[in-house]
Amino acid sequence: MSIADPARVSLLSLTPGGQELAERIQALWPVKCYCAEKYLKPGFTAFSGSFAATLAEAFARDEAIIVIGACGIVVRTLAPLVQDKLHDPAVLVMDEKGQHVISLLSGHIGGANELACQLAARVGATPVITTATDVNQICAIDVLVKQLGATMVDFREAVKVLNQALVSGEKVGIYFDPRTIAWLDLDLNRLDLRGLTQLKQLSEAGDCDHVLLVSMQQDLGEWSALPNAYHIVPQQLVVGMGCRRDLEPSLMAQIFAELLHERNWHPLALTQFASIDVKHDEPAILQLAQQYYASLSFFSAAQLNDSGWSGPESEFVRKTVGVGAVSQPSAWIISQGCLVGDTVKQQGMTFTFGVKKACYTW
Structure with a gap:
């Protein structure tokens, strides 16, 4: 089993x-x-x-x-x-x-x-x-979302509408954002897409009753503007973070929200934050993870030193917490080495993004 x-x-x-x-x-x-x-x-x-x-x-x-x-x-x-x-x-x-x-x-x-x-x-x-989708040998949208380790806005209502559309013979298209495919190493052949029409070009969406957009990005340009579009967001984005002691939680929340917007990450894509264990009681970090309904992991200085990450380090940080960097090795551990983009250092905070490639959940 x-x-x-x-x-x-x-x-x-x-x-x-x-x-x-x-x-x-x-x-x-x-x-x-x-x-x-x-x-x-x-x-x-x-x-x-x-x-x-x-x-x-x-x-x-x-x-x-x-x-x-x-x-x-x-x-x-x-x-x-x-x-x-x-x-x-x-x-x-x-x-x-x-x-x-x-x-x-x-x-x-x-x-x-x-x-x-x-x-x-x-x-x-x-x-x-x-169940009607199984009897008719077509995919179930809730199962597909589970396979992708994803979620959707108004999940319950969206699944109800889309599964009903599929069993009623309506045309449901699905578009996979190429960036998300690359970040997650998605093998579309492993997904149950029975009954769905895979779309490559926006022009192909015109005759669809509904369109599914699979992406970790917030804005997909013209695709996002489709009136009949539903966004499936793989929850595979992880963040390593560090900050100065007693940082104002509202400041961290503001800076992080701006960073998500700048990088076009969908907030629902967030699944895990990580930092060094001496920050286990830092209000700004705890509240940020809670705000995004994400899990939070803490690592010791020894674990971060042994993470396998290599890059610029700070002597000040090493003297303070026993390791030359916090956000980068934290993100390296929880993403298993799959970092995305440059580390951001701003107003006493450091953020490093990564993705979890092994997103299949069956």
């Missing part, structure tokens, strides 16, 4: 026959198996009081859930817990004879459809997939 970590997958069986199937699955894929206490045997954990309580715990904790039992009981138990396709785990239901694997919930983003197909192949069952 490739799309779910076995440590975050629970399998719940309701009958002795279901336990036999669970043992077959566990031999192929070491998931954690649960059953009623009266059926407890080695390799299984007893329900936490009840099937419903155990299923609720797994729903809040796990990446995927497999239930060997009837769909009805699973639906009734989960109904009060379901949030939306962006947050719910994958839920699969199997009959105890192992004839069918039903993708019940979170088929696309949660990965239930793919997991159902993989599990069915392992146990010799038939996968049951009901």
Whole structure:
């Protein structure tokens, strides 16, 4: 199995026959198996009081859930817990004879459809997939966005409109910004683009009902001006940073926003900031990462010295924090050596950009 970590997958069986199937699955894929206490045997954990309580715990904790039992009981138990396709785990239901694997919930983003197909192949069952895009053998936009490690403005509504357009036979074009392809080493052959029309020239967009623009850039010129365009933004931009102590957070936010605008980076492309560990409590850095909903990593002086980055260093910085540069080696580490553009030094701040090339998430 490739799309779910076995440590975050629970399998719940309701009958002795279901336990036999669970043992077959566990031999192929070491998931954690649960059953009623009266059926407890080695390799299984007893329900936490009840099937419903155990299923609720797994729903809040796990990446995927497999239930060997009837769909009805699973639906009734989960109904009060379901949030939306962006947050719910994958839920699969199997009959105890192992004839069918039903993708019940979170088929696309949660990965239930793919997991159902993989599990069915392992146990010799038939996968049951009901999502319209899969039935019509066309791509799902939410899955494509996931494959790209990307996001979209108004993601939920955009996906709803675009998936409906595809299954309704409307023409949906897709344009990949050449700069983004180069930065990320995108292999378009690895993407599920079924049903989409790849566009090379703006003139080709004229007869499309909708156009997808895949780019880490904010402004794509005439492409951005299309009235029916949707922007898919790979979240692969990383930033190494350093600053003087007690820098005003509003100043850093202003300078950084201006820098993004100057370099035409889309704010949604940001995924990670990094700095030296002595800055772990620097308000300006903490607030900037929070503002852009990005993760934040800190490295020791030894780690930065051993990063593999080579370039100009500052003796003042070395005397202050034990390493001759902060932003460049920080960005080098989190981008695995894929830096983009020159380092910017301004008003006591230093920023170095990089990209994560390994953006595929399947």
